[in-house]
Amino acid sequence: MTPSSLSPLAESLGRQVVRQLQVSRTRRNTLLLPLLALVGPAVFAASPTRAEVWKGPTCGCCHDWIAHLEANGFKVLSHDEGNDEARRRLGMPIRFGSCHTALIDGYAIEGHVPAREIKRLLAERPRAVGLAVPAMPIGSPGMDGPAYGGRRDPYDVLLVARDGQATVYQSYR
Numbered sequence: 260m261t262p263s264s265l266s267p268l269a270e271s272l273g274r275q276v277v278r279q280l281q282v283s284r285t286r287r288n289t290l291l292l293p294l295l296a297l298v299g300p301a302v303f304a305a306s307p308t309r310a311e312v313w314k315g316p317t318c319g320c321c322h323d324w325i326a327h328l329e330a331n332g333f334k335v336l337s338h339d340e341g342n343d344e345a346r347r348r349l350g351m352p353i354r355f356g357s358c359h360t361a362l363i364d365g366y367a368i369e370g371h372v373p374a375r376e377i378k379r380l381l382a383e384r385p386r387a388v389g390l391a392v393p394a395m396p397i398g399s400p401g402m403d404g405p406a407y408g409g410r411r412d413p414y415d416v417l418l419v420a421r422d423g424q425a426t427v428y429q430s431y432r
């Protein structure tokens with residue numbers, strides 16, 4: 260082959276490759292774009308809220324509370340130490356203290372707070388340190404296992420302000 264006969268062939272091959280690339284790119288887009296439009300928002304809507312939890316290594320009720328969070332769509336990262344330090348660092352007063360402290364979307368969550376109030380907090384986004392269920396009331400999430408025989412003590416979920424004052428956010432009676 261002489262260079263003069265090679266070049267039209269190469270040109271035609273080149274054009275063919277380019278055309279095929281264009282076709283496959285178009286086909287890929289026509290398939291992918293509607294798929295992304297459908298799946299994209301669902302992925303974002305379903306992306307779980309992250310919760311970081313500090314607890315003692317042998318805390319069974321902490322574990323049960325974490326299971327309650329996960330059952331309600333939270334993605335939990337838990338540490339088997341650092342509970343007191345986390346509470347102090349996040350500005351949660353010790354008088355509202357419980358067996359575990361969590362950080363969820365910028366808020367401190369102390370103790371056996373129900374997922375329901377956490378979701379409400381994240382929707383309302385008040386200026387606050389976070390929520391607390393002081394001590395460990397029986398019947399609160401994670402303190403409601405078979406060992407308690409269905410017993411339910413009344414308790415309050417407190418909204419803790421930045422000045423350390425607390426108001427009742429939800430009452431469970």
Ligand SMILES: [Cu+2]
Binds near residue numbers: 320371
């Ligand atoms: Cu506990």
